[in-house]
Amino acid sequence: xxxxxxxxxxxxxxxxxxxxxSLAFRGIEDCVPFLHGSxxxxxxxxxxxxxxxxxxxxxxxxxxxxxQAVFGGGPNLKKGLLNVMKKxxxxxxxxxxxxxxxxxxxxxxxxxxxFRKEFADLPLPAIVHAAxxxxxxxxADGWREAMRATVDALVVDQVEANGTVNIFPSLISCEDTRxxxxxxxxxxxxxxxxxxxxxxxxxxxxxxxRPIPSGGTxxxxxxxMSGARASIELGRTLAGLPTAGRVxxxxxxxxxxxxxxxxxxxxxxxxCKVLEELSGREMPREMQLERGRLVDALVDGHKYIFGxxxxxxxxxxxxxxxxSFLSEIGVRPVLAATGxxxxxxxxxxxxxxxxxxxxxxxxxxxVDFHDIAEQAQELAPDLMVGHSKGYSYxxxxxVPLVRVGFPIHDRFGxxxxxxxxxxxxQTMLDRVINAVLDKTQTDNPIGYGxx
Amino acid sequence: xxxxxxxxxxxxxxxxxxxEFAMACNRDSLAxxxxxxxCVFCGSRVVLYPIADALHLVHGPIxxxxxxxxxxxxxxxxxxxxxxSFSTDLQEKDVIFGGEKKLAAALSELIDRHSPKxxxxxxxxxxxxxxxxxxxxxxxxxxxxxxxxxPVQSEGFKGNKREGYAAACKAMxxxxxxxxxxxxxxLSLNILGDFNLAGEIWIIRGxxxxxxxxxxxxxxxxxxxNDICRAHGAALNVVQCSGSTMDLALMMKEQFxxxxxxxxxxxxxxxxxxxxxxxxxxxxxxxxxxxxxxxxVRDELSRLMPELGQYRKDLEGKxxxxxxxxxxxxxxxxxxxxxxxxxxxxxxxxxxxxEDYEELASIADPGTVIVxxxxxxxxxxxxxxxxxxxxxGGVKERPIAYKLGxxxxxxxxxxxxxxEGFEGMLNFAQEVHSTVMSPVWRFTPRWGKNVAxxxxxxxx
Numbered sequence: 001x002x003x004x005x006x007x008x009x010x011x012x013x014x015x016x017x018x019x020x021x022s023l024a025f026r027g028i029e030d031c032v033p034f035l036h037g038s039x040x041x042x043x044x045x046x047x048x049x050x051x052x053x054x055x056x057x058x059x060x061x062x063x064x065x066x067x068q069a070v071f072g073g074g075p076n077l078k079k080g081l082l083n084v085m086k087k088x089x090x091x092x093x094x095x096x097x098x099x100x101x102x103x104x105x106x107x108x109x110x111x112x113x114x115f116r117k118e119f120a121d122l123p124l125p126a127i128v129h130a131a132x133x134x135x136x137x138x139x140a141d142g143w144r145e146a147m148r149a150t151v152d153a154l155v156v157d158q159v160e161a162n163g164t165v166n167i168f169p170s171l172i173s174c175e176d177t178r179x180x181x182x183x184x185x186x187x188x189x190x191x192x193x194x195x196x197x198x199x200x201x202x203x204x205x206x207x208x209x210r211p212i213p214s215g216g217t218x219x220x221x222x223x224x225m226s227g228a229r230a231s232i233e234l235g236r237t238l239a240g241l242p243t244a245g246r247v248x249x250x251x252x253x254x255x256x257x258x259x260x261x262x263x264x265x266x267x268x269x270x271x272c273k274v275l276e277e278l279s280g281r282e283m284p285r286e287m288q289l290e291r292g293r294l295v296d297a298l299v300d301g302h303k304y305i306f307g308x309x310x311x312x313x314x315x316x317x318x319x320x321x322x323x324s325f326l327s328e329i330g331v332r333p334v335l336a337a338t339g340x341x342x343x344x345x346x347x348x349x350x351x352x353x354x355x356x357x358x359x360x361x362x363x364x365x366x367v368d369f370h371d372i373a374e375q376a377q378e379l380a381p382d383l384m385v386g387h388s389k390g391y392s393y394x395x396x397x398x399v400p401l402v403r404v405g406f407p408i409h410d411r412f413g414x415x416x417x418x419x420x421x422x423x424x425x426q427t428m429l430d431r432v433i434n435a436v437l438d439k440t441q442t443d444n445p446i447g448y449g450x451x
Numbered sequence: 452x453x454x455x456x457x458x459x460x461x462x463x464x465x466x467x468x469x470x471e472f473a474m475a476c477n478r479d480s481l482a483x484x485x486x487x488x489x490c491v492f493c494g495s496r497v498v499l500y501p502i503a504d505a506l507h508l509v510h511g512p513i514x515x516x517x518x519x520x521x522x523x524x525x526x527x528x529x530x531x532x533x534x535x536s537f538s539t540d541l542q543e544k545d546v547i548f549g550g551e552k553k554l555a556a557a558l559s560e561l562i563d564r565h566s567p568k569x570x571x572x573x574x575x576x577x578x579x580x581x582x583x584x585x586x587x588x589x590x591x592x593x594x595x596x597x598x599x600x601x602p603v604q605s606e607g608f609k610g611n612k613r614e615g616y617a618a619a620c621k622a623m624x625x626x627x628x629x630x631x632x633x634x635x636x637x638l639s640l641n642i643l644g645d646f647n648l649a650g651e652i653w654i655i656r657g658x659x660x661x662x663x664x665x666x667x668x669x670x671x672x673x674x675x676x677n678d679i680c681r682a683h684g685a686a687l688n689v690v691q692c693s694g695s696t697m698d699l700a701l702m703m704k705e706q707f708x709x710x711x712x713x714x715x716x717x718x719x720x721x722x723x724x725x726x727x728x729x730x731x732x733x734x735x736x737x738x739x740x741x742x743x744x745x746x747x748v749r750d751e752l753s754r755l756m757p758e759l760g761q762y763r764k765d766l767e768g769k770x771x772x773x774x775x776x777x778x779x780x781x782x783x784x785x786x787x788x789x790x791x792x793x794x795x796x797x798x799x800x801x802x803x804x805x806e807d808y809e810e811l812a813s814i815a816d817p818g819t820v821i822v823x824x825x826x827x828x829x830x831x832x833x834x835x836x837x838x839x840x841x842x843x844g845g846v847k848e849r850p851i852a853y854k855l856g857x858x859x860x861x862x863x864x865x866x867x868x869x870x871e872g873f874e875g876m877l878n879f880a881q882e883v884h885s886t887v888m889s890p891v892w893r894f895t896p897r898w899g900k901n902v903a904x905x906x907x908x909x910x911x
Binding site: 006007008009010011012014015016018019034037038039040041042043044045046047048050051054055056057058059060061062063064065066068069076077079080081082083084086087088098099100103104133134135136138205206207208209211339389392 | 455457479480481482483484485486487488489490491492493508511512513514515516517518519520521534535536537538539540541542543545546553556557558560561575576577579580581607608609610611827828831832835845846847849850851853854855856895896897900
């Protein structure tokens with residue numbers, strides 16, 4: 001596994017841990033994400049997230065100043081929680097720490113215990129604490145840790161068996177979440193998906209501003225996870241990490257299925273196989289048709305993209321899924337890059353490409369765009385697949401960028417990008433082929449009218 | 452008082468015409484109130500960001516660097532080093548053992564790779580806590596590489612944006628006075644507090660050129676290290692966005708005796724007044740400058756006014772809300788809206804001062820709500836109550852407006868159209884028109900409802 005050759009970081013290919021946690025907390029119903037740290041963290045992350053989703057994204061902050069950094073942030077955290085209760089009426093508050101509060105050594109669990117005792121007379125929200133120092137890990141880790149902490153804190157009682165299936169995806173889009181829900185419904189599987197951003201970060205225009213947007217995984221559904229018949233974790237790197245699914249397996253012996261993000265044909269097949277087992281049903285006809293149309297489209301489009309060389313970058317699990325998908329359609333992923341590290345990324349890339357790529361795809365972790373650019377120079381890519389931040393490089397190399405994942409800051413509708421399922425693969429196939437055709441047409445002096 | 456306002460924030464909200472004007476401001480943000488403010492680092496970063504031939508290295512964990520990567524639409528006519536995001540990306544072991552070595556190595560690597568004219572090293576929260584001696588690393592690297600390597604004391608938690616502005620000015624002051632000032636015209640100035648968003652500083656420099664004035668340093672839009680080094684050779688500092696660079700003007704006055712005047716390039720009156728004030732300053736040396744300035748203003752207005760009238764017809768009577776970072780912009784916007792026949796009914800800023808708010812109160816209409824360091828719940832409540840047709844703000848304010856079915860104009864870092872100068876006023880009118888007159892509002896729930904006392908959305 002290769003990683004960066006440099007000390008400095010230039011144009012990072014990752015975001016900080018608390019951002020992932022804030023985003024995931026937004027996917028719990030009536031939850032306010034709360035950053036324990038300096039005011040700037042919350043504001044910067046809000047701005048970053050808003051630019052992608054184009055939706056309100058309120059993140060509260062304990063807004064620590066110099067005094068609190070010296071004497072401890074406990075009083076501000078408590079005051080902040082009270083204000084959030086007062087103005088937002090939150091049922092859940094997701095407190096994520098930052099580098100500031102982790103470094104000054106605030107003992108957040110003790111502060112929260114004190115808070116619960118001190119204000120026991122008030123109707124208190126459920127408070128979840130995720131330790132997310134920004135000097136450790138990436139936003140993908142923050143997302144995972146926030147959901148692990150949520151389950152750890154809220155799923156404490158064994159409830160009666162309820163036949164549901166818990167779903168824990170790595171970071172996916174609002175549209176992905178909606179489509180996943182449809183898939184489970186079509187199999188007749190009652191699923192609780194955590195987190196669920198599908199409505200909280202892609203909701204309708206309103207007459208009155210809602211302090212907390214509607215939607216998200218209900219607290220009651222989270223508490224009932226102990227009665228589920230299985231958990232499915234979506235993201236190949238999750239298998240080896242502390243996760244929500246692992247908490248439930250350890251505490252309540254709930255069987256845990258560890259799958260990749262269902263991106264592309266084979267990874268979606270793998271999900272469907274589990275759903276067939278769990279539901280005892282065959283693949284529903286509508287999905288069979290979607291799958292059939294996808295394979296038909298692979299055939300129709302294969303020549304346009306065969307052997308095209310792609311650089312793929314982003315969060316580990318997304319990149320693994322994308323590389324798997326691209327390999328299936330005949331594109332050659334030549335570089336799979338991520339800013340994260342230490343999560344068996346290389347092995348996963350190898351696993352999804354081993355029997356389909358003529359030669360291995362180079363996988364690099366802990367890299368920034370400077371590293372990616374350096375490697376890409378010799379790899380001579382025909383296209384890039386990833387989020388918006390690769391745009392300046394795509395422009396420099398004059399290759400198309402197929403925008404996927406998060407963040408999409410320079411195109412419209414990032415929250416509605418569909419990656420998962422056969423339908424997601426179909427959409428991405430169309431986009432990849434059209435990106436190649438668009439370039440062919442633009443670069444060609446003849447200007448063919450049929451392609 | 453509106454129920455969206457937390458008790459502890461009641462004195463940071465005022466309604467014109469209700470009691471004597473008093474406004475609390477420049478306070479720490481209230482925990483849990485979801486302030487729209489950022490931090491000290493943000494203040495420093497935005498001010499220094501447009502210096503295009505400097506290396507901007509953020510010393511800290513990755514977040515601070517990545518959220519400020521290519522964040523402002525501050526254009527450069529030459530190098531574009533400022534559009535890159537550099538970080539030491541501190542890891543857990545650095546936090547434990549200190550980040551000085553990593554900082555030195557990162558600086559060495561990046562200076563060799565990019566050959567910048569200077570390097571700014573921004574301290575983030577954590578650097579202030581682990582006690583890295585950034586100053587001495589910078590001194591050492593400066594000696595080794597032969598360029599100024601300047602620490603910016605911008606630990607996020609040490610105040611708000613204002614302290615960040617001050618830290619940025621201090622950092623720039625280390626450059627001022629170090630350059631060769633020979634050959635600078637007696638009719639010369641520095642432009643302070645303009646960031647060349649969408650090329651705005653080029654518009655202003657164009658006017659100044661027509662008036663016969665040399666611009667020495669842009670602080671900081673399309674900024675260059677060498678220009679800042681020789682900024683003390685200019686006869687005058689013209690300071691816009693008073694919050695961000697006033698400290699630099701004050702320091703230059705004290706150290707080099709450079710006088711300064713305040714200016715604003717937004718809207719018709721403020722733009723014209725700023726040019727006349729500059730002419731006034733130089734008229735003893737060059738009496739012809741007044742006539743030349745009048746020519747510039749007359750030329751520009753003769754082009755602008757007929758076109759503006761077209762928009763005014765549609766916009767007359769519409770109601771606007773303004774929430775911006777610094778209050779100076781709010782004054783100009785109120786006047787600009789008046790030119791479009793519109794009324795400002797809500798105005799606020801993240802970091803206004805007592806004097807700023809008093810001035811705002813003196814030009815605002817009765818019933819106008821004035822807010823300091825506000826938040827989404829307050830802003831949305833006031834927007835609804837005041838029957839607003841358009842909200843002017845930045846990216847964080849946009850979804851508040853859109854979620855309620857209200858038009859929006861981005862007047863912040865990310866704007867892609869120049870809003871300064873006379874031609875900027877026309878762009879502003881077009882921006883306002885393109886959102887207020889869109890047909891989409893009729894499909895939103897707010898349409899046709901009885902919204903407050905204002906024009907609001909209405910059936911046609």
